[in-house]
Amino acid sequence: MKQYLMTEPGKIETLDVAVPGDLKDNEVLLEIQRIGICGSDIHVYHGKHPFTSYPVVQGHEYSGKVIKVGNAVTKVKPGMKATARPQLVCGQCNPCKRGQYNVCQQLKVQGFQAPGCASEYFIVTEERILPLPEELSYEQGALVEPAAVAAHATNRVADLTGKNVVVSGAGTIGNLVAQFAVARGAAKVLITDFSDFRLGIAGICGVHEVANLKTEKFSDAVSRTFGAAGFQIGFEAVGAQSALNALVGNIENGGSIVIIGVYEQHPVVDMGFVGEHELNLFGSMMYKQEDYVEAIKYIAENRINTSALITNHFPAEGFLAAYKMIDQEADKVLKVMIDMK
Incomplete structure (x- = not known):
């Protein structure tokens, strides 16, 4: 499968890597459909994100199609639309124990301190996944992450x-x-x-x-x-x-x-x-699971307008072109979407 790796600020390489194989009991395999580019991604592109080193696979705002699930997964099944939180937490520090895992003392965010979803296929764990209503588009699904913020x-x-x-x-x-x-x-x-x-x-x-x-x-x-x-x-x-x-x-x-x-x-x-x-x-640091749930609900009820935010689309091979366009036309751009499929 194709994977898009930022090797250093301003440079992205396309890699051919193996499709993920066997899943653990709690894992879900997604076929990534849409990835949104956000301001933090631009900081990484410029080498100015304070908590990101290189190389890094970006992508933390996304939607996908469920392809395969582990034996213990019950939240989703193949064919469903889904998104997921990009937070990897320890579960052992005091913030995690009191339910503030969004400020985990060992927090890693996929796309920044851990590999993100800029690949054709991506594995997530069930506790971080959220099914999307079928009536939501993949574009709306990719905007659940910023809406949860x-x-x-x-x-x-x-x-x-x-x-x-x-x-x-x-x-x-x-x-x-x-x-x-x-x-x-x-x-x-x-x-x-x-x-x-x-x-x-x-x-x-x-x-x-x-x-x-x-x-x-x-x-x-x-x-x-x-x-x-x-x-x-x-x-x-x-x-x-x-x-x-x-x-x-x-x-x-x-x-x-x-x-x-x-x-x-x-x-x-x-x-x-x-x-x-x-x-x-x-x-205010990111979100928790309930914020994702609320964001999905508000978008599905048309209380939050996401379609007006999307100003540009680029193909999967166009990550670098998208970043350059955002730099050149910053005052004419809002949400740029990478169409992986």
Whole structure:
């Protein structure tokens, strides 16, 4: 089978490797159908992901067709559509024991610290697999992973019902976070970015208000959207110092900010200001199984729009071309899909 290996930043080789053979009792063999490229993959492409070494097989947002199952597998059967969490955890550390395996102290993520799914066939274990409703497309299935990130992030804070929310960054994750905030009953959701293209897609997806920070100050956009009520919840989905500063400096006293973005450089936070205004800063790391379940449910119920996010398709041999296109046309691209079949 074909496998796509990033041997060093900016270089991908196509390998011919053996199709996986006999399965363990708890294993499932998937024929990979679609793989989504995300911002973290781009960090790896540029050699700037802080926790990835080379060579590495990428791919962690995916959908596939079940081909074969181990003797003890009951969740899925051959012919079904499925996806799976890419987290490999120890099960023994304190976070794992208390159910926070998403922050396992020995966490490895397939596509980064362990081989990902950029192969024609891929083995996953039953405890990480999730069957997809037959009515979902393989494209929707590949977007369950980023939707699960958004599901988890929007559950990191208290009930969003009736709250005013700002999301910094209208990329795929920011868009999905904003959609989940709307779906969870937020009063108003404002999403900010520097790209009219991305903000336009956010509008298509039902986000209440948008602001292009090239032409409008953050504080002005907040005032225009919320008036004197301000906002109580912020989500930082960019990984940029300026976005973090804007949220910290403008949120209501006592408000909560969730950090989702991946920072290439360590940001500086005025902790004196945070303490004086009793702000709450929350980290959000990936997801758990229940977040995947919720993401699938919301997508299947059309409460989350994924089709509007897909802007480009490339064949399996086009990984490198896809990365180059994303670099060259960043402000015109949202979710790029690799069609493995």
